[in-house]
Amino acid sequence: MVSGRLWATRARTTMARKAAVDLDVEAELSDAWVTSEPDAGALRRAHEAFTSGGRVQLPPVRPLVADSWRRSARARVSPDGAARVELADDELAGHREEHPLSAAMPVIRELMGAYARDGEHLLAVCDAAGRMLWVEGHPGTLRRARAMNFVAGARWSESVAGTNAPGTAIAVDRPVQVFSAEHFRRPVQAWTCAAAPVHDPRTGRLLGAVDITGGDRLAHPHSLAFVQAVARAAESHLALLAPAPAEDRVRLTALGRDEALLRVGGRGLRLSRRHSEILVVLAHRPDGVGGDELLTLLYEEESVTPVTLRAELSRLRGLLGPELLRSRPYRLAASVDADFGTVDRRLGSGAVSAALGEYAGPLLPSSRAPGVVRLRERLADRLRAALVDRGDPALLADWTYSAWGEDDVEMWRALSEVVPDAGLAPVLARLRALDAELSAGATVLQRRAEHSRR
Incomplete structure (x- = not known):
């Protein structure tokens, strides 16, 4: 054998x-x-x-x-x-x-x-x-x-x-x-x-x-x-x-992508953008969310009715199965291992390098759902603050040279204060370019404002 x-x-x-x-x-x-x-x-x-x-x-x-x-x-x-x-x-x-x-x-x-x-x-x-x-x-x-x-x-x-x-x-x-x-x-x-x-x-x-x-x-x-x-x-x-996933384990990947990936019981699903937003909110709120509150967390428009939300949840339940998505309040029946939650926990324990290593980009970057926007900004701000506090040039460079950090003026300035002299020139060049872009943008906005007042 x-x-x-x-x-x-x-x-x-x-x-x-x-x-x-x-x-x-x-x-x-x-x-x-x-x-x-x-x-x-x-x-x-x-x-x-x-x-x-x-x-x-x-x-x-x-x-x-x-x-x-x-x-x-x-x-x-x-x-x-x-x-x-x-x-x-x-x-x-x-x-x-x-x-x-x-x-x-x-x-x-x-x-x-x-x-x-x-x-x-x-x-x-x-x-x-x-x-x-x-x-x-x-x-x-x-x-x-x-x-x-x-x-x-x-x-x-x-x-x-x-x-x-x-x-x-x-x-x-x-x-x-x-x-x-x-x-x-x-x-x-x-x-x-x-x-x-x-x-x-x-x-x-x-x-x-x-x-x-x-x-x-x-x-x-x-x-x-x-x-x-x-x-x-x-x-x-x-x-x-890799170890076989437990049957009741749910894995949600939503950092750096507009359509989240959900893995449950060995089955992989690519979610729509709206379903991605719903899963992110419910993963963040394991105790559940009432219908009225969920409506405000997902939709900017006040004109959206509860009927619209219930229809989306019904479609999502058909995809996930009734045993996973529960109601009254809306919640997930299994614990969710979400990538943004992993980053948050590692920041909480002081493992800044590990947190940055797990951070694949902003949370559902194109989403405008108020609840997702708040989570996205909170996580990015926590990570940025931790990187500045650590003051490690390599970690700061990981952020500024990433697709999501290349226009982050504050982080480029933080990098300029700690980078060795040999690497300072390209950092200063990038800062000058960003300052020029910001000045040009401010000028355009000022001209539009003056034109609208005429």
Whole structure:
């Protein structure tokens, strides 16, 4: 008889190998890849036109790359700059040990290690903030990569390092291949890379990305299909390691997304926006909410009637089942493990770094439901205040260089007060840009006010 542990090991290996050769995923990747013979000279000329005058030439620039260049420019990334190392050896070791992707490294190395060494490439794995956790592969290629700080501990998020495969894959949350002068920074333009995001198989939370980096030989659609298959194998491996959820356990994921994910009894559901708002409110109020109060928490308009709310709740009950959604008062019959609740609890215990690690973005960011807005603002304000109190440059940078923190003037100012001198220049540049945008906006509002008074 095969033992449970041996069976699980064989199953993981079989799934990983199957995923690695399953190249049918190409059909899903569209302009995420480069052609087999891209025109490097035309790309260099297009890059120069953009960095000197802001003009994008489509083609040879792909739309995905053009969007990334624009984001890089808005983030004030220097085309001639270099990535910076943020995690020293001791911090890096601790971060690796605690990171969920450490459990997937055996599979990633099995699938990519020999390929990277034999092809004179590098395999790299980064966290969701774009910080490189592992960079391994051919010794000569590793030496050359050190010249541009493509090393473990360096941040390669798009908002800091410009267009690059792992950073851009995290920014857009899908597989990306970047060739030659498609890289925003000139020191990186001798390289080609392909990366795919890796998610927590239970919650869908972005954990980081897996990347293959090397020379022009990687400029082929199969390189991207290969790295996406490795990412899928890593997710399958993590799923096998995860404990089976209890039948009565309910998991709600609502940070950084407009449509929440609900997992109950091993069943995953993507909720509508209104149902997402209802579940967030009920998860926050486990003792229940009366109908009149729930109406005020969900709807801005006073004209909305209780009949409308009851209809939404009826549809939600049909989706969840009457055993989970109860009434009089409206409440959830099972305890809910909500991601925003986890962040709140970790803040309450003083675990600021862990709280930020769990914070995938604002709570239902597009929601205007009054109850959700209050929860969203309260959680963000608590986290921001805790980060300022801690005064850790790396944690503050995690916030300001995120999609939700890039325009947060107060947090950029807090970062400017604690960041080392070597990293101060880009922070001050971003502050000047934000101040200019705020001044321009104030001028527009003033002119509109004067016009309306005439």
